[in-house]
Amino acid sequence: MTEQTETKHEWPLWEVFYQPKDGKPFEHAGSVHAPDAEMALQNARDTYARRSEGIAFWVVPSDQIVASAPEDAGPFFDPANDKPYRHPQFYSVPRAVKKRK
Amino acid sequence: MSTFDTIPSTKKDALVEMLLRLADDRLILGHRLSEWAGHGPELEEDLALANAALDMIGHASSLYGYAAELEGKADEDHYAYFRDDIDFKNIAMMEPPRGDFAYTIARLFLFSVYSYLLYRELTEHVDDEQFRGMLNKHFKEIQYHFRHSREWVLRLGDGTEESHRRMQDAFDELWMYTGEMFEMDGAADAAVQHNLFTDVSSLKKEWLKLVGETLDEATITMPGDEQYMYSGARSGQHTEHLGRLLAEMQFLRRSYPDAEWK
Numbered sequence: 001m002t003e004q005t006e007t008k009h010e011w012p013l014w015e016v017f018y019q020p021k022d023g024k025p026f027e028h029a030g031s032v033h034a035p036d037a038e039m040a041l042q043n044a045r046d047t048y049a050r051r052s053e054g055i056a057f058w059v060v061p062s063d064q065i066v067a068s069a070p071e072d073a074g075p076f077f078d079p080a081n082d083k084p085y086r087h088p089q090f091y092s093v094p095r096a097v098k099k100r101k
Numbered sequence: 102m103s104t105f106d107t108i109p110s111t112k113k114d115a116l117v118e119m120l121l122r123l124a125d126d127r128l129i130l131g132h133r134l135s136e137w138a139g140h141g142p143e144l145e146e147d148l149a150l151a152n153a154a155l156d157m158i159g160h161a162s163s164l165y166g167y168a169a170e171l172e173g174k175a176d177e178d179h180y181a182y183f184r185d186d187i188d189f190k191n192i193a194m195m196e197p198p199r200g201d202f203a204y205t206i207a208r209l210f211l212f213s214v215y216s217y218l219l220y221r222e223l224t225e226h227v228d229d230e231q232f233r234g235m236l237n238k239h240f241k242e243i244q245y246h247f248r249h250s251r252e253w254v255l256r257l258g259d260g261t262e263e264s265h266r267r268m269q270d271a272f273d274e275l276w277m278y279t280g281e282m283f284e285m286d287g288a289a290d291a292a293v294q295h296n297l298f299t300d301v302s303s304l305k306k307e308w309l310k311l312v313g314e315t316l317d318e319a320t321i322t323m324p325g326d327e328q329y330m331y332s333g334a335r336s337g338q339h340t341e342h343l344g345r346l347l348a349e350m351q352f353l354r355r356s357y358p359d360a361e362w363k
Contacts, residue, residue, distance in 0.1 A: 011143065032145050042249050043145040046152050
């Protein structure tokens with residue numbers, strides 16, 4: 001038992017994406033552990049493809065995904081409502097365009 | 102068809118016999134695989150083995166269901182729970198305890214290659230619509246078992262010193278059970294005559310080729326054929342392991358025949 005614990009390394013984590021239908025964007029399904037890409041696909045199949053979720057898989061090593069940090073949420077995502085010049089609502093719209101709406 | 106090996110005289114008898122042979126292989130192996138639930142080396146592999154077990158038991162269930170319909174039995178449970186070991190028609194390879202992970206993978210691999218070749222033939226040639234429909238449905242899952250177990254044979258065989266040794270040991274131990282997959286007998290001949298089965302002895306050459314290629318890539322030495330080969334399980338001469346397996350699998354149903362899920 002001790003010998004096993006010493007030599008045991010956890011498999012890398014992979015993010016799994018599936019395509020629900022042809023032409024649809026891939027959606028995140030979850031993650032799996034796997035020693036390599038082929039086994040990650042196998043594990044994705046066993047973990048996320050048993051209830052006809054989709055037609056294709058992507059697996060990506062989790063550490064290859066570059067993510068924004070939670071503390072970046074402000075600068076990245078806050079709407080710029082206090083900067084009206086970013087919104088084009090001051091342009092006068094020609095009457096013909098309004099009519100066609 | 103019952104306890105002793107007799108040759109089926111009608112097309113229906115031949116069909117029932119083949120349904121039970123296919124189903125018994127899958128039920129017993131499925132049971133052995135199910136023993137891994139909660140013991141898999143990783144959560145993901147635990148799921149994979151449980152899925153394979155469910156696939157096998159599912160295949161058995163539909164094959165038994167059809168046999169029950171043909172024979173006028175109440176349902177598929179008759180075959181799974183109320184037959185003694187001498188009536189089971191599975192090959193002996195399914196019977197030994199689950200062993201280590203390498204043994205489990207080697208057994209699944211050897212059987213999946215065989216099932217792949219067998220189903221490829223049967224789905225082409227079986228002259229019974231309902232039977233062929235089942236085979237087609239199961240074939241997809243068999244291809245997956247083949248692929249999954251093959252990937253593991255490659256990784257364990259060509260892995261660490263210990264995984265290589267365990268994989269080699271597993272194939273060496275299992276080899277004597279592989280002969281039964283390719284045996285023909287009177288019942289199988291009768292089924293072939295009714296276009297319900299294929300001459301399994303003709304599958305051996307390609308099976309050896311497919312297994313050999315994978316073992317070669319996995320740096321495993323393929324065991325030789327010039328050794329003792331187990332025989333007779335299909336006609337009731339089982340190993341000591343089957344009785345124990347059935348005792349565990351059947352006890353609840355036999356002790357409480359009317360038990361129901363509430």
